[in-house]
Amino acid sequence: MSIYLDNGSTTKIDPKALRAMIPFLKDEYGNASSIYKLGLNAKNAIEVARKQIANKLEVSSDEIAFTSGGTESNNFAIKSIAFSNREKGNHIITTKIEHKSVINVCKWLETQGFEITYLGVDENGYVKGLKDAITDKTILVSIVHGHNEFGAIQNLKEIKDICGDIYLHTDACQSFTKSDIKYADIVSINAHKIHGPKGVGALYIKKGVRIDEWQQGGGHENRMRSGTENVAGIVGFGKAATLDSKIEHIRELKDYFITKLEKMGRVNLSKDLPHVISVTIPKIEGEAIVGSLDMEGIYVATGSACNSNTLEPNQSLLSIGLNPIEVNSTIRITLSRFNNKKEVDKTIKVLERIVKKLRDISPL
Amino acid sequence: MSYSKKVLDLFNKPRNAGKMKDYDGIGKVGNPVCGDVMWLYIKVKDEVIKDITFETFGCIAALASSSIITDMVKGRSIDDALKIVKEDVLNELDGLPPVKVHCSVLSVDALQEAIYNYLSKNNKTISESLEKKHQELEIERKQVEEKYKDWVQKEEELHEE
Numbered sequence: 429m430s431i432y433l434d435n436g437s438t439t440k441i442d443p444k445a446l447r448a449m450i451p452f453l454k455d456e457y458g459n460a461s462s463i464y465k466l467g468l469n470a471k472n473a474i475e476v477a478r479k480q481i482a483n484k485l486e487v488s489s490d491e492i493a494f495t496s497g498g499t500e501s502n503n504f505a506i507k508s509i510a511f512s513n514r515e516k517g518n519h520i521i522t523t524k525i526e527h528k529s530v531i532n533v534c535k536w537l538e539t540q541g542f543e544i545t546y547l548g549v550d551e552n553g554y555v556k557g558l559k560d561a562i563t564d565k566t567i568l569v570s571i572v573h574g575h576n577e578f579g580a581i582q583n584l585k586e587i588k589d590i591c592g593d594i595y596l597h598t599d600a601c602q603s604f605t606k607s608d609i610k611y612a613d614i615v616s617i618n619a620h621k622i623h624g625p626k627g628v629g630a631l632y633i634k635k636g637v638r639i640d641e642w643q644q645g646g647g648h649e650n651r652m653r654s655g656t657e658n659v660a661g662i663v664g665f666g667k668a669a670t671l672d673s674k675i676e677h678i679r680e681l682k683d684y685f686i687t688k689l690e691k692m693g694r695v696n697l698s699k700d701l702p703h704v705i706s707v708t709i710p711k712i713e714g715e716a717i718v719g720s721l722d723m724e725g726i727y728v729a730t731g732s733a734c735n736s737n738t739l740e741p742n743q744s745l746l747s748i749g750l751n752p753i754e755v756n757s758t759i760r761i762t763l764s765r766f767n768n769k770k771e772v773d774k775t776i777k778v779l780e781r782i783v784k785k786l787r788d789i790s791p792l
Numbered sequence: 793m794s795y796s797k798k799v800l801d802l803f804n805k806p807r808n809a810g811k812m813k814d815y816d817g818i819g820k821v822g823n824p825v826c827g828d829v830m831w832l833y834i835k836v837k838d839e840v841i842k843d844i845t846f847e848t849f850g851c852i853a854a855l856a857s858s859s860i861i862t863d864m865v866k867g868r869s870i871d872d873a874l875k876i877v878k879e880d881v882l883n884e885l886d887g888l889p890p891v892k893v894h895c896s897v898l899s900v901d902a903l904q905e906a907i908y909n910y911l912s913k914n915n916k917t918i919s920e921s922l923e924k925k926h927q928e929l930e931i932e933r934k935q936v937e938e939k940y941k942d943w944v945q946k947e948e949e950l951h952e953e
Contacts, residue, residue: 711849712849713827713828713854715852716850716852716854719803719851720804752940756827789810789846789847789848790849791829791847791849792829
């Protein structure tokens with residue numbers, strides 16, 4: 429049996445979510461825009477899911493637009509806000525610790541006449557310098573909610589207070605169902621991080637936010653995002669959002685894991701989000717650890733440069749003060765409600781053996 | 793990332809791993825900032841590499857590349873060993889993913905540096921091409937040191953610990 433500890437990357441689909449989807453992959457194949465019964469069944473299922481997502485976020489259904497996932501939601505939010513509010517200003521504030529689907533959108537916007545400020549974070553991973561970065565040209569602040577590498581959750585209330593009338597977007601893909609998401613005007617979420625299917629996400633857009641349609645066509649999703657709906661995916665997403673995320677179980681497991689991991693390395697932050705553990709194991713390269721664990725059927729992630737095409741160390745980990753050598757010796761373990769203590773014990777046992785073996789052949 | 797069976801076998805059970813005392817030459821290449829550090833130790837007798845071991849901080853491909861090159865040169869003459877190019881390492885490994893090809897380069901560099909170190913310590917003739925290679929690696933090393941000066945000392949500290 430394999431042990432899956434990379435839930436920050438994606439999660440196993442919950443059988444209940446899968447079961448809810450199946451009819452819409454089989455007999456209920458109607459187009460939700462059709463006016464006959466088969467179409468209406470699809471339409472109704474989408475609206476139920478929309479309500480489920482809205483309830484979880486404690487917002488109203490007509491503030492939710494479904495998308496193809498977190499990356500699209502981030503593109504939608506940032507680009508649409510940018511171009512819809514261009515006459516108000518061309519300045520956008522984000523951070524150095526964002527997901528690539530935020531960073532690279534901002535980099536592209538720089539080529540389109542926008543100016544971007546990339547804020548740093550303090551040693552606890554919290555954004556600093558927002559107040560001073562705001563100018564009268566600032567139209568959007570986009571800050572990740574729960575961080576995928578080191579688990580810090582930003583204080584959105586404080587951030588929104590500083591923003592005032594300036595729109596606040598947050599990428600909440602990692603924190604959705606694991607922490608309350610309030611105060612932001614636009615929120616990106618997706619399904620596959622919460623035991624739902626891949627290829628579906630949503631954008632919460634608070635009523636009154638000035639934002640143009642993202643994808644032109646037949647006027648789906650309240651004319652915000654056209655395209656025939658991924659009915660089964662949306663249904664699975666809605667169902668997944670209603671399930672008990674068992675945060676206490678995950679947090680207990682994490683705390684237990686951390687006490688064991690601290691004996692072999694240094695745990696980096698990993699406090700706020702219940703499921704994220706970042707650990708630096710000195711003198712060993714991260715991918716070698718990941719590869720060794722893989723051979724034993726244990727799946728974790730690495731933040732090391734060696735795993736990327738650019739061979740540049742992970743920027744988020746550098747931002748919280750790790751040096752590049754430490755970044756290359758860092759692995760990320762992300763838990764889910766499907767993990768248990770036995771898996772943690774097994775992983776620690778295997779890890780101890782691997783660490784010894786790899787240290788013996790390391791020149792460092 | 794998808795590796796050949798050969799690479800995974802070598803990663804899992806590396807050959808000739810570990811530190812060598814009383815070596816005749818040592819080649820140190822790479823840096824932990826970029827992700828890989830490879831040290832090769834050689835023992836030479838009658839211009840033949842009698843023994844060779846490695847220590848590597850690196851990914852699967854780096855560990856496999858260092859391991860395979862030790863097997864490839866053990867018992868061979870220095871002249872033969874200097875003929876090894878990255879393609880030979882890649883062939884022996886049944887290939888590496890494109891982003892990992894630099895790991896095979898690193899192992900060849902480490903071998904050449906170990907031989908260079910042996911030759912220069914013993915005041916032996918160093919070919920023009922080996923000298924040129926050594927100079928290139930020195931320049932590269934200095935550039936990394938310049939870019940990451942605060943952290944490069946850290947490598948030495950970690951080794952001392």
